[in-house]
Amino acid sequence: MSALELAQSLIKIKSVSPNDEGCFDLIEAQLIPLGFAIERVPELNCETLLAKFGDSGKVFCFLGHTDIVPSGPEEEWTSPPFEANIIDGELIGRGAADMKGSVAVFIESLKKFLKEYPKPNFQIWIMLTSNEEGEPEDGKIDTLINSLTAQKNFIDYCLVGEASSSQSVGDVLRVGRRGSLSGNLKLIGKQGHVAYPQKVLSPILEAGPIINELKNTVWDKGNKFFDPTSFQISNIESGTGATNVVPGNLTMLFNFRFSPESTAESLQERFVNILKKSKCEFEIDWTLSANPYLTKKTDFLSMIQTALKKINGEEAEVNNGGGTSDGRWVSPSGSEVIELGPINKTIHQIDERISLEDLEKLQEIYQQILIEINNLIH
Numbered sequence: 001m002s003a004l005e006l007a008q009s010l011i012k013i014k015s016v017s018p019n020d021e022g023c024f025d026l027i028e029a030q031l032i033p034l035g036f037a038i039e040r041v042p043e044l045n046c047e048t049l050l051a052k053f054g055d056s057g058k059v060f061c062f063l064g065h066t067d068i069v070p071s072g073p074e075e076e077w078t079s080p081p082f083e084a085n086i087i088d089g090e091l092i093g094r095g096a097a098d099m100k101g102s103v104a105v106f107i108e109s110l111k112k113f114l115k116e117y118p119k120p121n122f123q124i125w126i127m128l129t130s131n132e133e134g135e136p137e138d139g140k141i142d143t144l145i146n147s148l149t150a151q152k153n154f155i156d157y158c159l160v161g162e163a164s165s166s167q168s169v170g171d172v173l174r175v176g177r178r179g180s181l182s183g184n185l186k187l188i189g190k191q192g193h194v195a196y197p198q199k200v201l202s203p204i205l206e207a208g209p210i211i212n213e214l215k216n217t218v219w220d221k222g223n224k225f226f227d228p229t230s231f232q233i234s235n236i237e238s239g240t241g242a243t244n245v246v247p248g249n250l251t252m253l254f255n256f257r258f259s260p261e262s263t264a265e266s267l268q269e270r271f272v273n274i275l276k277k278s279k280c281e282f283e284i285d286w287t288l289s290a291n292p293y294l295t296k297k298t299d300f301l302s303m304i305q306t307a308l309k310k311i312n313g314e315e316a317e318v319n320n321g322g323g324t325s326d327g328r329w330v331s332p333s334g335s336e337v338i339e340l341g342p343i344n345k346t347i348h349q350i351d352e353r354i355s356l357e358d359l360e361k362l363q364e365i366y367q368q369i370l371i372e373i374n375n376l377i378h
Ligand SMILES: [Zn+2]
Pocket: 065, 098, 099, 132, 162, 163
């Protein structure tokens, strides 16, 4: 099966998170003939597939996912989202760029690489989840990661095939991601008649200076690889609907996207200190969705940049923007984690697509990365 055929077959499977719906079976059928040993590790409501080739040397792992976000209204698509049609040289369908295309071309790269180098001097793993996009309650790759960590079975080089590129394939890669910390604040005042200000405590008026201070606080300055930590409020609710009643409560949902110059604990503490300036009592429910990570070692980065120079004629820009990714699970054990994949312009959108030219280019880049690892490590 060619990379394009595999990408099309995967797109035809409606594998909305956390359901794999048979994508793993298709992928296994490609990997077993190449000599990979396959494990399926159960997570809460999903599975992680781990395929391994070789048993000595450094461990290189391709990390990816087979799940997709919902298509949205199918009638708005130029071509149905689960038909994987090719229109004007572009493969259209949910998951084309995020990231069934990457998975398919990586497998093609492996086939070509192993033909040329049947006994590579490093181990090759492929780790795939069916719940990258979905809710943490359905499970992530943490059961597998924890068991690998317990066995001191570490990944040296981790390539995440997420859509990192901006204008052309390989123009941008990521060596880290920001953290995400959310909170649900309840500000507790005292309800009463608007005509008796001395008898009420308005959580809305108390929220004013707090929000102002939160907006103006410099949480950190970021660093060479990260923008400064940012704070945003996504929802505020208060009020009874009546004009003559001061409400007793206000709720506010907020989020920090934070650089490694801050920690979840330091942000929580500073947030609480600002809240304490209000006369209101308060309660906060915190959710830490992801800690930031940054790969500081540069061996793998230089191998990838060398590969990009050979295929694209230039190195990629290093940029750590965007949401969070599963790279965060692998990074804490000291792995070098790098994200490099398709152009991210259409991901999660109606008419998600990848050009056939880009699929080809990405396949060449992944293959060259495997060659560089084989040349450079012993
Ligand atoms: Zn993705």
